[in-house]
Amino acid sequence: MDEAGDDAESDGSEMTDADVAAVEPAGNPMALGSAFHAACQWLIEMGADVLPAERADALARLWHLTPEQRERFDAALDRWLKSSVRAELLAWPCIRAEVPFFSLGCEDEDIARYGAYAEGAIDVLATDPADPSRALVIDYKTGGTPDETPDQLLEKHALQARVYADALHKAGFEAVTVKFVRVEQANPAIFVEPAEPQVVTYNL
Structure with missing residues (x-):
């Protein structure tokens, strides 16, 4: 709380x-x-x-x-x-929800210090069979506060983003984009109705 x-x-x-x-x-x-x-x-x-x-x-x-x-x-x-x-997500040819992952022996030192393996589920994984080198991850976030700065948000979600990227790199994807979508927080830079959600993006 x-x-x-x-x-x-x-x-x-x-x-x-x-x-x-x-x-x-x-x-x-x-x-x-x-x-x-x-x-x-x-x-x-x-x-x-x-x-x-x-x-x-x-x-x-x-x-x-x-x-x-x-x-x-x-x-x-x-x-x-x-x-x-x-809309960006729906442009991908293959979109799957709640994709489980398990990664053993994380290469990222910051991840590895939390345990020998990482497991969980990706909210949304988008891929393109015609270009198997790329993947897009969407992670929904509810709650949060509107007063967090962009730098604070990047730091806040960085570890989780690297966990996703580590698992997908091991699966053969070279370029992984991870987007945390804060569905209850409006993007202060975009003025539309309904307001666009804040999106925290990592290219890994």
Whole structure:
């Protein structure tokens, strides 16, 4: 929790089924991220551009979203669906959601000092069979604060970006672009409605 009382920035992976059962009346701060990730996964797997109201309602019930969280969920999803970064993603020939990875013996010293291996799931992985040297990673982030500077954001997500890049380099990709999309934070440099999300980009 940050000082303002909002949930800390989340990639939606922290909440398990057990967490859902144990949710507090005030709402689990990780529930919004989990529901958002599930919605985006469904959109990719179904090849859809719109999340049906029935599906949104079902996710809200599943993750026990509070009314305030549901409003944030709807606003964040609308921002993502209308964003230029999503349009960029959809231009790739092959797009997969929640792609698991396992990397043994990380070459990056900063990664390796946290353990002998890294594992997890990539929110979205975009590739091009005609050019197997490149890959694009999208990582959704809910929460966060609007007062973080570009330099602070680059430092904040750098380790996670290098973990993704390390795993994909080992898989044979030479150029990996990682984009952290802060769906609840507006890009202060772009004035459109709905506001573009802040995007933190790494080319590795």
